Amino acid sequence: MTAATPQETAPTDRRVSARVGSISESATLAVDAKAKALKAAGRPVIGFGAGEPDFPTPDYIVEAAVEACRDPKNHRYTPAGGLPELKAAIAAKTLRDSGYEIEAAQVLVTNGGKQAIYEAFAAILDPGDEVIVPAPYWTTYPESIRLAGGVPVPVVADETTGYRVSVEQLEAARTERTKVVLFVSPSNPTGAVYPREQVEAIGRWAVEHGLWVLTDEIYEHLVYGDAEFSSLPVVVPELRDKCIVVNGVAKTYAMTGWRVGWVIGPKDVIKAATNLQSHATSNVSNVAQRAALTAVSGELDAVAAMREAFDRRRKTIVRMLNEIEGVECPEPEGAFYAYPSVKALLGKEIRGKRPATSVELAGLILEEVEVAVVPGEAFGTPGYLRLSYALGDEDLVEGVARIQKLLAEAR
Template sequence: MSASTPQPDQSIRPADRRVSARIGAIAESATLAVDAKAKALKAAGRPVIGFGAGEPDFPTPDYIVEAAVEACRDPKNHRYTPAGGLPELKEAIAAKTLRDSGYRVDASQVLVTNGGKQAIYEAFAAILDPGDEVIVPAPYWTTYPESIQLAGGVPVEVVADETTGYKVSVEQLEAARTENTKVVLFVSPSNPTGAVYTEAEAEAIGRWALEHGLWVLTDEIYEHLVYGDATFTSLPALLPELADKCVVVNGVAKTYAMTGWRVGWVIGPKDVIKAATNLQSHATSNVSNVAQRAALAAVAGDLDAVAEMREAFDRRRRTIVRMLNEIEGVVCPEPEGAFYAYPSVKALLGKEIRGQRPQTSAELAALILDEAEVAVVPGEAFGTPGYLRLSYALGDADLIEGVSRLQKLLGEARD
């Protein structure tokens, strides 16, 4: 058992423990909690503008919705299907992966999951034993460390800040490596920072992993959301020799505005996929057939819808960065991917704002919600206090109004 795993209180009878130590140690998703609070306040009549949720504000494209409607009417979708996914969807995911990233895989290397979160957990569960260490670049998405620990692993954080564009170096990764290191997590484009590694940077990390015989788990969910001169790089496509120890996580949520449909997937070596499929066969069985049919229409179709969304996100990206950097004490690097801004607010901490002196970014986020009716996620949720995450996947008018409220409130900061 790893040192980070909570130990049960031996003075209490097992029958008297109400929640297991393992599950009791799991923290609530901070991003979902902020989004839920914002929605509750709006329902109560307050004009809250939410920058918390990481989901496109666009509807799922019509042709995907129609595929789901047709699937509802077909009796074959009213029954159990293979736990690992519809064979035709797995084939389509393999074809899509070759089309979009140049990585050739077989359908037997694909597991269809209930969203990206299940994909991440099952991937870690399939390759980690208790005490295995996973190097996790921070800022990180809130779910990564929780999934690692739930699978028995130990997350080892490597922190990057705004001075490097939130990208870690090989030297930092090497300093964190121990004899217990098994996996390095690689996420580009990144949630929460929007950082995108160049091909050269990605190759250097991949070659370092190869040199030390490490596994790589790479989350490619934001592959189509890159801006300006930035480009997406798929590690196993760039370094085919890495494929035998590489697991790719992806899904339809961000590309096709399908967050609520809950369809993701894992791609990896056949033995790992078989093990993860066995786990899923007992945990959830097959993903909803209707959602799978919708995902089939999505991945087999073109990318016109995401091109339109990307254009809107790019416009909002430039607006939010400009407006945030106009606030004294806020430093916001320009994100090159995803749909998040991750400004540093360290210079504002301890200053007086409307009679309060927030000492942490969590306290500052609470003040912002109360005084400006704007919901943001504090950096504590992503392993780096002193920052805020703002999703710019919301309408242009709301974005401008929300950041204008921030400008007014934070502009009042005094020593």
């Protein structure tokens, strides 16, 4: 037997694993952090980056958390998969809000929607499995897929289709390695909402080819005008055994910082994901779970008031963006984001610079008029900007007016 060479026995010089080292920073959180840092330094920055309601969590939910803090039973470990009362309440809420009938045993309570997404993918993906990801996509989806050993396969839709992918596009992306299709409606970052007939067509295509579907329903209550939310496993019941639903309290109840989400799926998948969570984080904060229990068990008055404000802001931001020459912004039908195309502005001179990408344009906007937006590269589609309209009316108008003034100089 030959001796190993020093090169073969030497430990790797890599300080961070390839798996974790390849993860990109959340672009939306990075933009929000930069905007907040500049604001803290005294600069009048207006931030359109964060995907969170600007409303406080309703008082009755906060009071439930205060009471939970005083109860010693919430000072201890509880089941890793979630408080039994909360899991039952989530099942009841799911039936009430989307018509999807499930059991509490099909629910895993997670530390926010991001953990829900990662654990769902980790529970069903093996190395090399492909996941079809409609783009523009939320920044976390591809990273969660890669962390779980999967391969994200983007399928791009643009403003000409309202940012909605077709069955034909999905079929063109399908290979023998395809295991899952991601479905998100209403969508972050575009605000696109799929009509029921398209939801059904995509669901039946997935059934035909034996694919899993992970559907993110976090914006289920934020739809506007004639748009309607349709839950995929309700529209296509044949999908139930291969469908995973992700949701949470963050958007509906203005509880982004409370970090309570959940996964709904077949019992074997939920059991596997619960086992993973038992080693990763154990149970979600009991105080946050008690607050979430009050939220999901209560009425939807708070989200109705938020939706009215968002609808007003939605119309304002779309009108103002479309007044800018070179900007094309479809009207979003859900969530609280506008996703304008700025491709016609790239390469033009603006204050002595010629931004060639939407990253450079976003940087110029921040530098010149102190408005923070997220470039389309973060969502898999260069040439666009994402602006959240979950901020005050005055800041929204002032921020877009600054952008209007700057981009009017494009030559």
